[in-house]
Amino acid sequence: MQARPDPSIFPRRGFTARFVQRRTMNASSRFTPYLYVLPLLALLAFVFGYPLVRIFEFSFKMVRGVDGPWIGLRNYELVLSQSLFWESVLHNLQLLLAIPAMIVISLLVSILLYERVAGWKVYRVIVFVPFVLAIPIIAVVMKRMFQFSGPVNEVLRWLGLDFMALDWIGSSDVALWTVMILIIWRESALGIILFLARLLSLDESLIEAARLEGASWWQRVWYIILPQMRGVIEFYAVVSVITMLSAVFAYVYVVGGGRGGPGTSTVVVEFYIFNALIRTSLPGIAAAASVLLFLVSVALIFPLFRARRLANEQEA
Amino acid sequence: MNVAREPRFPALGGSKAVKAGDALKHGVLLLASFLALAPTLFMLSTALKSDEQYAVDKLGLPTAPVLDHFRAVLLDSPFLSWMMNSLILVVGAVGVSIIVSCLAAYAIARMEFKGRQLLLALNTSLMAVPPIVMIVPLFVLYSRIGLISTYQGAILIYAGLITPFSVYLLTTFFRTVPKELFESAHIDGAGDFRILLKIVIPLSAPALVTLVVVNSLYVWNDLLIAIIFLQDDAKRTLMAGISVFQGRYNNQVPLTMAGMVIASAPMLILYISFQKYFIRGLMAGAVK
Structure with missing residues (x-):
């Protein structure tokens, strides 16, 4: 190692010796870091910064084309007084019911995979498939499978479950539940991926010791594995809440035939915004609804960070 | 299916109870795998069927596979x-x-x-x-x-x-x-x-x-x-x-x-x- 300059001549503490050395070598290096992050700043400012400022502005304006006059809270009043908006909010909330099912399925499959039953690697490749397939493709395929005269109902009738053979896609009472089945099917794969990653980092000796002590499978899962997975389960739950409230557009767009149908039975908030912006050309209304959705997602960022920290701490 | 080379838990495979448990685990994983693959299998087999066959048979395998749909x-x-x-x-x-x-x-x-x-x-x-x-x-x-x-x-x-x-x-x-x-x-x-x-x-x-x-x-x-x-x-x-x-x-x-x-x-x-x-x-x- 070279001799380093005496750190005491530099007033600020916390500089690493490496940096001190670099600073003495090259005065312009003070600006180098900013040069490296400049492209990032520019990109984020354009794709996130600009829209997040303008969205608030637009929500107070009657935008026709590219701009328009200020109208105060009129857009918000309009959105909040529209029954379609509240219906779409309700649909997003109904989708939250899928989360417990997703967690149970993901836990069961990931723990079984973790036990490395014969062929677990093949099973793993297969159960990840739903997450590799694109949502629109899956939605198109499932839509055909769940048609009234489709294969799903054929199987149900063959099993003697005629009362279960519903009009999955065409009935406005059932369509959103069909979307939910589709979401559970795909998002559980994400849960399995996440949980398995966590399980593979567990200390196996503890589980092995419990086994040798005569603990049953349930006891091992309940008392040893699950407590160590609390962090990752919580993280998955929060991520899923964010998904259900703000990232289900592709599912409902295809299943609802691009109209949120049948009727308005599969309209979600994202689709409401899409409709206001593209179909009815009312950017002001779309902006007001976007602001409301943004505020909800900001409120969810804190539990998300907390859960991620908890998950990381447990892992460490 | 037997491609696992990973070390398995040593205590497995002893008593009958363990074997029954193993079978159950395979059962659950097989079901999960089937559900995960079902849309892909349906998509593949249906794509190879003629319209006539699909009209009467939605679940079976294509009897006379056709590639016309792919060409179309x-x-x-x-x-x-x-x-x-x-x-x-x-x-x-x-x-x-x-x-x-x-x-x-x-x-x-x-x-x-x-x-x-x-x-x-x-x-x-x-x-x-x-x-x-x-x-x-x-x-x-x-x-x-x-x-x-x-x-x-x-x-x-x-x-x-x-x-x-x-x-x-x-x-x-x-x-x-x-x-x-x-x-x-x-x-x-x-x-x-x-x-x-x-x-x-x-x-x-x-x-x-x-x-x-x-x-x-x-x-x-x-x-x-x-x-x-x-x-x-x-x-x-x-x-x-x-x-x-x-x-x-x-x-x-x-x-x-x-x-x-x-x-x-x-x-x-x-x-x-x-x-x-x-x-x-x-x-x-x-x-x-």
């Missing part, structure tokens, strides 16, 4: 040009994002500067903002400056949306590169850019492959940005294309399924050929 999809609908459009967006957006993220993550992980923590925190928060929120102002802006239905316009948005996660992942990874490597390279007179290019990036190849996988999947599979910002028929992506396609041939299920087989083939083939990278990518991407 490839010849009569613009599937290949949709795929090309999607590919252009993937390459453009993932490329831009990787360059921007490498530069920024290197500075955040390895340099001291004012606002570093703030930038990282800001960047990480953006991962939780739903894309739909950004769409209204960008759409209005793009309409004004003529960027609707342009590759560069869509690439910019996609690159922006995938970059926060890339920076997050790369920063974490770059921090694990041993400090001594940087110090000795500095002493040898290498500049920051050379260090990034010659030391950090080669050492980070696994993380970069992971990122390419996760981000390509995101861009390739996206529907929301695609239908809003690429409305021109000639610029339509695969995902936007198939949601139009399926509506048009609503009653021709085998034809539709042939389209879906073609649409899902690239990712499925990549997944099967590069399982290791995909599984690692998915596991890392899950943290998103």
Whole structure:
């Protein structure tokens, strides 16, 4: 190692010796870091910064084309007084019911995979498939499978479950539940991926010791594995809440035939915004609804960070 | 199915109870596997059926496989040009994002500067903002400056949306590169850019492959940005294309399924050929 300059001549503490050395070598290096992050700043400012400022502005304006006059809270009043908006909010909330099912399925499959039953690697490749397939493709395929005269109902009738053979896609009472089945099917794969990653980092000796002590499978899962997975389960739950409230557009767009149908039975908030912006050309209304959705997602960022920290701490 | 080479728990395979438990576990996993594959199997077998066979037999295997539907999809609908459009967006957006993220993550992980923590925190928060929120102002802006239905316009948005996660992942990874490597390279007179290019990036190849996988999947599979910002028929992506396609041939299920087989083939083939990278990518991407 070279001799380093005496750190005491530099007033600020916390500089690493490496940096001190670099600073003495090259005065312009003070600006180098900013040069490296400049492209990032520019990109984020354009794709996130600009829209997040303008969205608030637009929500107070009657935008026709590219701009328009200020109208105060009129857009918000309009959105909040529209029954379609509240219906779409309700649909997003109904989708939250899928989360417990997703967690149970993901836990069961990931723990079984973790036990490395014969062929677990093949099973793993297969159960990840739903997450590799694109949502629109899956939605198109499932839509055909769940048609009234489709294969799903054929199987149900063959099993003697005629009362279960519903009009999955065409009935406005059932369509959103069909979307939910589709979401559970795909998002559980994400849960399995996440949980398995966590399980593979567990200390196996503890589980092995419990086994040798005569603990049953349930006891091992309940008392040893699950407590160590609390962090990752919580993280998955929060991520899923964010998904259900703000990232289900592709599912409902295809299943609802691009109209949120049948009727308005599969309209979600994202689709409401899409409709206001593209179909009815009312950017002001779309902006007001976007602001409301943004505020909800900001409120969810804190539990998300907390859960991620908890998950990381447990892992460490 | 017996490909597992991993060490199994030693206590397995003893008593009858254990064997019954093992059978149950296989049962559950087989059921899960069947459900995971059912849409793919349905799609494949239906695509090979004639319309006549599908009308009477929805579940069985194709008795006399026909390839007509595949030919019809490839010849009569613009599937290949949709795929090309999607590919252009993937390459453009993932490329831009990787360059921007490498530069920024290197500075955040390895340099001291004012606002570093703030930038990282800001960047990480953006991962939780739903894309739909950004769409209204960008759409209005793009309409004004003529960027609707342009590759560069869509690439910019996609690159922006995938970059926060890339920076997050790369920063974490770059921090694990041993400090001594940087110090000795500095002493040898290498500049920051050379260090990034010659030391950090080669050492980070696994993380970069992971990122390419996760981000390509995101861009390739996206529907929301695609239908809003690429409305021109000639610029339509695969995902936007198939949601139009399926509506048009609503009653021709085998034809539709042939389209879906073609649409899902690239990712499925990549997944099967590069399982290791995909599984690692998915596991890392899950943290998103």
